[in-house]
Amino acid sequence: MSGFLFVVPPLTGHINPTVGVAAELRARGHRVAWVCADARLVRGLAGDDAEVFACAGAPEGSRPPELRGPEALRFLWEWYLLPLAEAMAPGVRMAVAEFRPDVVVADQQAFAGALVAERLGVPWATSATTSAEFTDPLSGLPKVREWLDERLADLRATIGDPAGTTDPRFSPHLVLAFSTPELAGQRAGVRWAGPSIAARPSPSEFPWEWLDAGRATVLVTLGTANTDVGGRFLDVCRDALRERADRVQGVIVDPGGTLGAPGDDKDVLVVASVPQLALLERGVDAVVCHAGHNTVCEALWHGVPLVVAPIRDDQPVVAGQVADAGAGVRVRFGRVGARKLGAALDTVLDEPDCRTAADRIRTAFRAAGGARAAAVHLDELAREL
Template sequence: MSRFLFVVPPLTGHINPAVGVAAALAGRGHRVAWVCADAGLVRRLAGEGAEVFACAGAVEGGRPPELRGPEALRFLWEWFLLPLAEAMAPGVRAAVEEFRPDVVVADQQAFAGALVAERMGVVWATSATTSAEFTDPLAGLPRVREWLDGRLAGLRAAIGDPAGTADPRFSPHLVLAFSAPELAGAAAGGVRWVGPSIAARPSPSGFPWEWLDAGRATVLVTLGTANTDVGGRFLDVCRVALRERADRVQGVIVDPGGLLGGAGDDKDVLVVPSVPQLALLERVAAVVCHAGHNTVCEALWHGVPLVVAPVRDDQPVVAGQVADAGAGVRVRFGRVTARRLGAALDTVLGEPACRVAAGRIRTAFRAAGGAPAAADHLDALARES
């Protein structure tokens, strides 16, 4: 039996892919534990019995919604990723000392996991819950790259091994990518493409399944868990476009922040704070979303084409992957009109090419192996270490 310590940021989209992998390892008799700044969130997603070591760190908050491009990237690093790593490091060190893992599985944005493991001489693997880093998002931005390299060097000096050389985002031992080249494109050597990690998860009860009309195509609209504060206008545009197609389409809009005021709960557009997303994806014809990596991959796992409207961070890269693969249409989050969004919906619902491309990625994702394949790679790494 080996021991695996998962180090994750307090973000649902980064924990969910690891949950299935952790369950697969535990099912083989291995011992699994977690380090996260939000133990309650881990237990809600991984089960109340999850062994979680506490650490400091807070969820990102207060980011100006108008930030885009390099400034948004700088804000993400300066005000969230780097402070989170520094805050998590003492808790990660304590967890490694107590749990004595054979392998640390560090989320690609939980730098403390990689740097502390390196410093303490523990083999570590990268859990890449987005494929955006594989496409060199800083190409053409030499000043941003120089700034970022300097900040990572400072972080290593503070919490890692000053003599170390590995980029904390890319383990030299193992990088698990929860996608496939058919969507993400080629990547550097050493990446193990395992496809999405799809596992059972807690779902909100009470979804009105009887509301779905089998005679019309159902469209799911969601902006994920991190864009609640900026999506009011976009969700309203989606509602208008859906109602204009009510003769053949009905929509389910996820509105956790109540930005639409609860209006629109009728036979054409259902507005709800949350949905059982995996179960609903089996019933929908298209997804409109922010191009969050998990949402995109879960939709394509089901062969569902997308309309993607990236907001920030890795989302423009993921949206580009969807469009380049032919599995969806990209629109501008901040400027899209009901007419433009409706045209994009008509394309993904009416043109066979989008559904064929989505089906091709679905096949690739399922062939990649998912959580069991990721567990195979981690199991082998533990035996070699």
């Protein structure tokens, strides 16, 4: 029996993929625990019995919505990822001392996991919950890369092994990617597990009786971290859906209530949350989203094509992957109008090429093994070291 300590940021999209992997490891008789700044969030996704070690976190801060490209990346690192690593490090050290893991499984954006494990001499694996880092997003931006390398070196000197040289985003032992080359492209040295899709608690009751079996269903969601910038885009989506109400019905997820109080609308259902996996399983014909890695992978796991409107962070890279694979259409989040968004919807709903590509990725995802394959790789790593 081995022990696996998952070090994750307090972000739903980064915890979700670990839930199924942890369940598979426990089924094999292994010990499993998490380190996270939000124990309630982990237990809400993994179950009340999840063992979670506390650590400090860092506020993400309010990012100016106009930030894009290198400036948005710099803000993410300087004001969230690097402070998060420094804040988490003491809690990670205490968790390692108490839990005594054989392997630390460090989220690719939870640098404290990798660097503390390096300093303490504990083998560690990378949990890549987004494939964006595999595409070299800093290609052509040498000044940004130099700045980032300097910040990582400073961070290693503070919480890691000063003599270490490994990039904390890429373990020399094992890099687990929750995607496949059919979507993300080839990358040497990566174990492609495919999406880790596991049952999770439903956030709310959903009015299943509202759905009309005679019309296509479109799900619109911007994930859990974009309520501050999504109002205009959701309004555009509602307009485009209403224009196609003779053949399309829409479900819009609006956790921030930016569209106002939900009314009695037979064509567009506005709700604060949805049981996304259950809805996709029941039958969704297209997804409109921000190109968040989890949402994209969950849609393609079900063979559902997408309209992707990336906002920030890794989303432009993931949106490019969807478009390049032919599984969806990319639109501009801040500028798209109802006419152009409607045309993108028509493409993914009516033209067979997008659905064929989505089905191809669905087949690859399911063949990769998901949570079970990831657990096998981690089990093998623990046995080898």
